[in-house]
Structures are given as C-alpha cells and as structure tokens.
Amino acid sequence: MSAATALDDTMLALADPTRRAILQRLGAGDARVTDLAQPFAMSLNAVSKHIRILERAALVRRTRAGREHVLSLNPTALDEAAAWIEGQRQFWNARLDALVAALAENED
Secondary structure, three states: OOHHHHHHHHHHHHOOHHHHHHHHHHOOOOEEHHHHHOOOOOOHHHHHHHHHHHHHOOOEEEEEEOOEEEEEEOOHHHHHHHHHHHHHHHHHHHHHHHHHHHHHHHHO
C-alpha cells in the first residue's frame, strides 16, 4: 500500500464520528468488539463495518482469544496523519506570512 493510499484510508476512517469514538475508547485500553458496540444505537454488524474501516486504515489491531475478538489502538497511522497535517500547516503558515509581509510593504 502506498503512503498516499494509507493516508487516504486514515482520513476516511477519521471522518466518521462513530469511528472516532471507537478510537477514543480504545485509547483507554483494549476492548472486545461487543463491548465497543455497547454504547452505540446500531447493530453489532454496523459497528463491525466501522471496525473494518479502522482496521483497513491500520488504526486498530484485532486479536482473537477463542471466540472473543479484542481490539487495540495502533497510533502509528495517527502519527503519519499528524505529520502530514503538520507539513500542510507549515506550508500554509509560510504562505500566509509572506502574504502579510507583502501587504504590509504595499501599505507603506
């Protein structure tokens, strides 16, 4: 998978509030799929679809213990997205600073 595809998958996963809530919950520690589904007003199947999107983005890892599926947070994909966002922030801050300087020169 290319870096661009991985970033696309991460951004898609983060775009949904249910998936962000799942990630937030996993930030507190590993959880069974059934426990993660508990607070949501949707079917277990619907929550499982959200989890598959998070897995495709490598934001969560699944382990199996017998019939139990346990998920854990994988923050590496978040780090990659944060690095991309920071690069964009630096680029645009530099451009905006240059614009402010140019406008200040024209005022004089």
